Amino acid sequence: MKARKPLVAGNWKMNGDIVSNEHxxxxxxxxxxxxxxxxxxxxVCPPYPYLGQAAAWLGDTGIAWGAQDVSAFGNGAYTGDVxxxxxVDLGCRWSIVGHSERRQLAGETDDQVAAKVSMxxxxxxxxxxxxxxxxxxxxxxxxxxxxxxxxxxxxASLVGAAQPLPAERIVLAYEPVWAIxxxxxxxxxxxxxAHRFVRERLVARGLHDAAAVRIVYGGSVKAGNxxxxxxxxxxxxGLIGGASLVADDFLEICRAAAVA
Ligand code: PEP
Numbered sequence: 001m002k003a004r005k006p007l008v009a010g011n012w013k014m015n016g017d018i019v020s021n022e023h024x025x026x027x028x029x030x031x032x033x034x035x036x037x038x039x040x041x042x043x044v045c046p047p048y049p050y051l052g053q054a055a056a057w058l059g060d061t062g063i064a065w066g067a068q069d070v071s072a073f074g075n076g077a078y079t080g081d082v083x084x085x086x087x088v089d090l091g092c093r094w095s096i097v098g099h100s101e102r103r104q105l106a107g108e109t110d111d112q113v114a115a116k117v118s119m120x121x122x123x124x125x126x127x128x129x130x131x132x133x134x135x136x137x138x139x140x141x142x143x144x145x146x147x148x149x150x151x152x153x154x155x156a157s158l159v160g161a162a163q164p165l166p167a168e169r170i171v172l173a174y175e176p177v178w179a180i181x182x183x184x185x186x187x188x189x190x191x192x193x194a195h196r197f198v199r200e201r202l203v204a205r206g207l208h209d210a211a212a213v214r215i216v217y218g219g220s221v222k223a224g225n226x227x228x229x230x231x232x233x234x235x236x237x238g239l240i241g242g243a244s245l246v247a248d249d250f251l252e253i254c255r256a257a258a259v260a
Contacts, residue, residue, distance in 0.1 A: 004213075005041055006039070006041070006216075011099070016050060032063060037255065039258045041064070043064040069095065095125050121157060130218070131151060148197075171214045195234035198215055199211070222253075226252070226253040238257070
């Protein structure tokens with residue numbers, strides 16, 4: 001068994017409604033309770049309006065819930081934003097930050113992602129910080145340059161914090177952009193190489209407990225490919241998009257993490 005407890009987190013993206021969520025929460029509760037997988041940490045990240053629903057349905061289970069994003073600012077005149085303090089108020093254990101869809105569609109920069117990481121750290125919210133290269137960047141041979149730049153911004157917020165997050169609340173998600181929602185998964189060897197690079201970079205940037213930080217893989221993880229990815233020494237679970245919306249598939253991915 002790995003020293004780091006794997007994390008499987010579902011990123012529901014902008015999907016669901018009250019009725020369909022209720023079905024999914026019910027199915028997840030039932031199947032994960034039945035499966036009893038104490039070796040894995042499980043979380044789901046529904047859209048903001050349904051975080052209260054997640055709290056109501058998952059509050060008495062071992063399944064955590066989190067947000068898909070957080071404001072880079074504290075409470076105040078930031079119309080449309082949701083602050084870290086509000087996430088704490090709702091019982092969020094985690095927040096995703098820097099997802100490639102936010103970087104691409106909302107133009108989020110490394111500095112903004114770093115500011116969001118700092119907000120999570122300041123409020124004690126576990127952070128799932130995403131990074132990954134585009135297909136063009138991989139084909140141009142600049143994957144490590146891009147990952148290095150993204151890790152440096154995230155690491156600066158983690159290392160410079162007055163009250164740092166414990167290592168078990170820090171997660172980096174390597175999500176190659178070309179693998180997200182495309183059905184084109186990174187090979188286990190490609191993922192491992194990127195994860196090893198990210199971990200070494202965290203050490204180089206002064207995150208001394210980087211060996212205890214989880215680095216999860218995201219990008220078209222399915223029930224059929226999860227086991228081979230999670231078997232890699234530096235792949236500590238997954239951030240799961242599409243497959244997290246189907247309870248049976250998500251459960252199979254959690255099982256794969258449990259035996260990795
Ligand atoms: C994601 O959006 O974080 C993701 C990994 O999506 P998918 O699993 O659908 O590729």
